[in-house]
Amino acid sequence: MNYEKNKIELEENGFSVLDNLYSDNEINGILACIENAEQDGNTFMKTKDLFAIRQLIKNIPELSVLLFNEKLIELISDLSESEYFLTKAIYFDKPSKSNWFVAYHQDLSISVDQKMELENYTNWTFKKGQYGVQPPIEVLEDTITIRIHLDKTNRNNGALKVIPKSHLNGIVRAESKDWNLDKEYVCEVEKGGAMLMKPLTLHASNRTTNGMKRRVIHLEFNKHNLTEPLAWLERYGIKKTSK
DSSP states (O other), rough: OOHHHHHHHHHHSSSEEOSSSSHHHHHHHHHHHHHHHOOSSEEEEOSSEEEEEHHHHSSSTHHHHSSOOHHHHHHHHHHOOSOOEEEEEEEEEEOOOOOOOOEEEEOOOEESSOOOHHHHHHHEETTTTTTEEEEOHHHHHOOEEEEEEESOOOOOOOOOOOEGGGGGOOOOOOOOOSOOOOOOOOOOOTOOOEEETTTSSSEEEEOOSSSSOEEEEEEEEEEEOOSSSSBSSBBBBBOOOOH
């Protein structure tokens, strides 16, 4: 397959949607792998509205082979000529009766191995046993997010809403109202498909209203080494496809 159209949409609009990244059998294998894993420790979060597994590949390493099928490797290869690597992997399960919603925001934090006072690294956090920080803006601009959908997702079970081209405005202050909400677009994704996104794209999700699950694997990729001695908390290399 050729993902040039998705690459152009991602660069111009800040997001793109594609189908058929995984077969039903591949999705079933991924779900079985997650369900059979031990689920304890700080990286597992369970509430009535959300179940999440952070550092997904570290906690369930056998998922790596299932996730990085030929199509995903080709997609990453097509999206960038640079050597990208995985920097974050999270599994989200939004249950069928979830009242959990997220207001419009940008993804401004990356996960790192330690806290260091470094220039252009701000807004430090420490949650669930891991450090987060807002890095230099070029790190965020060059991040590629791939959200793998394990269920059919539409506006009634938490599909992401985005503001097209908002990633071109840099970091938007939370209190800003200049968000062009009239241009809001709902990213409905088929089971086995994916949503591509730039982290500076303003995005949000509603509560579930149709009684359907929304299970997603959220992957972030980057090409930058961080300012030493700081390092990515998660870093996994990717086998590139030959052109």
